[in-house]
Amino acid sequence: MHDQDEKEIQALVTDLLDSLKLTPCKDTVVGNGVIKGISGGERKRTSVGMELISKPQMIFLDEPLSGLDSYAAVTTMKVLKELARSGVAVMVTVHQHSSEIFSMFDNTLVICSGMMVYQGPTTDLKDFFQDNASIKCPPDYNPADFVLSELQAAPLEDIQRLAHVYKKQAEVKIVPAIEKSRVQGNDAPSLKPKARPAAFTTQLRELFLRDARDTFRNKPVLIARYSVLIILNLLFGCVFFDAGSSQSEEYWLSNLGEFIPYYGGMVTVCIFAMMGSAQATILRFPEQRGIFLREYASNMYSTIPYMISKMMVEFPLSFVDSVVQIIITYCMMNFQGNIFYWFLTSWVLNISSVSLAQLVGAAVNSGAQAIQMMPLLFVPQMVFSGLFTSLSNIPVWLRWIQWLCALKYGVNLAYFNEFGFDYTQLSEINDAKSSLVGLDIGILLGLIIVLRTATNVVLKRKARYVF
Incomplete structure (x- = not known):
């Protein structure tokens, strides 16, 4: 995709839909194994279109005809043939091919037992x-x-001999062509890039709209x-119903039986927010993962707008989650702190854990791996937060x-919001200091920034590793 105005971008998309015979299904969900969507042939052509949106000089398709019926396979090949005629170098691997499909290839490369035994015009194969x-x-027999x-x-000996014969013939034809291209140098017009990625704002807008629609x-x-x-949260509210109360520090210290459900309700709200x-x-x-890797490899966008769009x-x-949660629990548990600070605490805690x-x-490659990693996210949070044991005992x-x-x-x-900044004895129990509230907020925001930055780095490294 080029850095063009909206009309030019829409014109590019419309042309691709027409050339790929996808206009009738342009507003249809692609679908997957569960959700019914477009047909197999249309899905293959959609994949081709996603690669062509950045106007590449060459496109490589690995078995684009697999799983298609004869009509869909021929239709897809005709589309690829038109692309080749327009100047795009199209490379395709096929394992099953009819005579009609095979005749559409300008050049053919034959590999057997891992050795190249032929590469040249399709008409010269026989x-x-x-x-x-x-x-x-x-x-009247299909040559392929x-x-x-x-x-x-x-x-195997015959295949090795044939590969050796091809290599000798190829050296005679290919080496002079390579030397000629070296003499011409890198200033040849065909080697100059003709397209550049879309502007940052364009990438961000399109990614945001897609993520919003998907959500x-x-x-x-x-x-x-x-x-x-x-x-x-209604359940939590019932369990800790009316646990809160505006009492002095001395009262809570002398009535721990009433303090524990109050404190427990507060902690439960924080854990659920996390x-x-x-x-x-x-x-x-x-x-x-598959969509991101394919689109990133095609230079459709960078990781930064991809991450920001998801944040948007x-x-x-997350804010709606926090508002709903706090409205329910604040009223039912009879919290005494500033409700705005409760919103802020729940929201920032939610975002940091999401980060x-x-x-x-x-960092992982599959949903199964992600599920196995979930205890690593939550268990240490509770163990090392001072909820079950004093941090000095760790x-x-x-x-x-x-x-x-x-x-x-x-x-x-949440603790200082509910119990005030002067409850020094209770603060010591939780190993917290009222003078560090600002630092606590700063560290939470810092964690969000560091974790998001690390995610961006991981995405780049994973994409580089795959491609």
Whole structure:
């Protein structure tokens, strides 16, 4: 895609849809193994179109005809033939081919037992094997099928000899052509790039619109998300109903039986804020891995707008999660702190845990691996946040992990919001200091930035490793 205005971009998309015979299904969901969408042939041509949107000089397709019926296969090949005539170098691997499809290839490369035994014009294939391997193709017979069947039955020595013959002939033809291209140098017009990536704002806009459509049209997932959110927080509200109260520090210290459910309700709200969105987020990157790698390799966009677009969709949803959660629990548990600070604490804690989930999701290769990694996200958060044991009781060589746990800072913020900044004895129990509230907020924001940056780096490295 070029850095062009909106009309030129739309014209490019329209031309591609027309050339790929996809205009009738342009507004149809592609679909997958569960969701019914476009046909197999249309899906193959859609994949071709995604590669062509950046106007490459060459396109390589690995078995684009697999799984297609004869009509869909011929239609796809005709589209590729038109692309080749327009100046795009098209390379295709095929294992099953009719005579009609085989005749569409300008050049053919034959590989057997890992050795190249022929590369050249398709029309010369029969003569080459007849002259060098005494393989004579009968009249009105598909040359590709006949040659491959003969080669598969031939001894390895015959294939090695044929590969040696081809190599000698190729050296005579190819080496002079290579030398000629070296003399011409890199200033040849054909070697100059003709396209550059879209502008950052264009990438961001298109990625955001796609992510937003993908999120909001999946209504069953949204319904399940907010149903679980509401039901669980109503349940928490019932368990810790009216636990909060505006009392002095001395009262709470002398009535721990009343303090424990109050404090427990507060901690439960923080834990759910941490876990709620992270569980779904950790599966997002493995699910979209194939799409991202293909589009990134085609230079459609960079990782930065890809990450920012997801943040633009995710942050409002996380905020709604936090508002719904706090409204329910604040009223039912009778919290006494500033409700705005509760919104902020829940939201920042939600985003920080989602950032960690994104990092883990980007680092793994499948949803199964992501699920296995989920305990690594949540269990250390609770162990090293000072909820079950004083941080001073944790071995010194493990104590540093607390600084990476967002839950620790979220609980501290909620604690001071509820019990005030003067409850020094209670602060010591939780190993928190009122003077460090600003630092707690800063560390949470810093964790978000560091984790998002690390996710961006991981995505780049994973894409580079694959391609």
